[in-house]
Amino acid sequence: MSDELHEWAQSLDTLLAQVWKRLGRGVADRRAPGRHPTLATISPDGMPQARTVVLRSADPDAGVATIFTDRFADKVDDVRAHPHAALHIWDNLAHLQIRLLTHVAVKTGAELEPIWANLSDHARRCYGFSPASGEAIAEGLSYSKTPDISAFAVLELTIERMDILHLGYQHRRAEFSRHNDWAGQWTVP
Numbered sequence: 001m002s003d004e005l006h007e008w009a010q011s012l013d014t015l016l017a018q019v020w021k022r023l024g025r026g027v028a029d030r031r032a033p034g035r036h037p038t039l040a041t042i043s044p045d046g047m048p049q050a051r052t053v054v055l056r057s058a059d060p061d062a063g064v065a066t067i068f069t070d071r072f073a074d075k076v077d078d079v080r081a082h083p084h085a086a087l088h089i090w091d092n093l094a095h096l097q098i099r100l101l102t103h104v105a106v107k108t109g110a111e112l113e114p115i116w117a118n119l120s121d122h123a124r125r126c127y128g129f130s131p132a133s134g135e136a137i138a139e140g141l142s143y144s145k146t147p148d149i150s151a152f153a154v155l156e157l158t159i160e161r162m163d164i165l166h167l168g169y170q171h172r173r174a175e176f177s178r179h180n181d182w183a184g185q186w187t188v189p
């Protein structure tokens, strides 16, 4: 690996632009590494929780990403109790580890109708489990799915801080914060 391979890693501005590019590719391309981040939350009893999700949007201007989920999934209880979550991506193609510290808002109900209307029948079947997600059942398939907008939730992740690690011949790490307008600061890897 040489730093020349990734010239964008050499300045804070181009590094940040590359992070947004990789996030955008994750939204658009189901085979991109950014497609499947790990979302880490804190459960109501204070325990760490991490799971794979699909990145649904990433808006560089607002600094906001979204994830779709079942309203009755444990992760929704987690962020209602502790409204911060971390999103983690290892983009092996770009040699980038992307760690996002976010503040989470849970969206439900009528405001999601435009998004729900655009989901395929197949996609809608991820929302509306009976019994609810995480409940104990007698057999592996002892559950049913009735797609229902009232079981659909969008997690809106407002990014507060990014910790970015680039693996090159020499590694580089940088932190970008909303509070200083994403100016960026190099840090020790």
Ligand SMILES: Cc1cc2nc3c(=O)[nH]c(=O)nc-3n(C[C@H](O)[C@H](O)[C@H](O)COP(=O)(O)O)c2cc1C
Residues within 6 Å of the ligand: 036, 049, 051, 052, 053, 054, 055, 067, 068, 069, 070, 073, 074, 075, 076, 133, 134
């Ligand atoms: C490839 C993959 C993609 C997934 N995408 C999502 C997703 O976008 N939203 C979601 O709620 N769960 C998704 N899941 C399921 C979660 O990882 C998790 O098993 C489920 O949401 C229950 O998590 P919870 O009990 O912590 O809420 C995905 C799992 C895999 C393996």
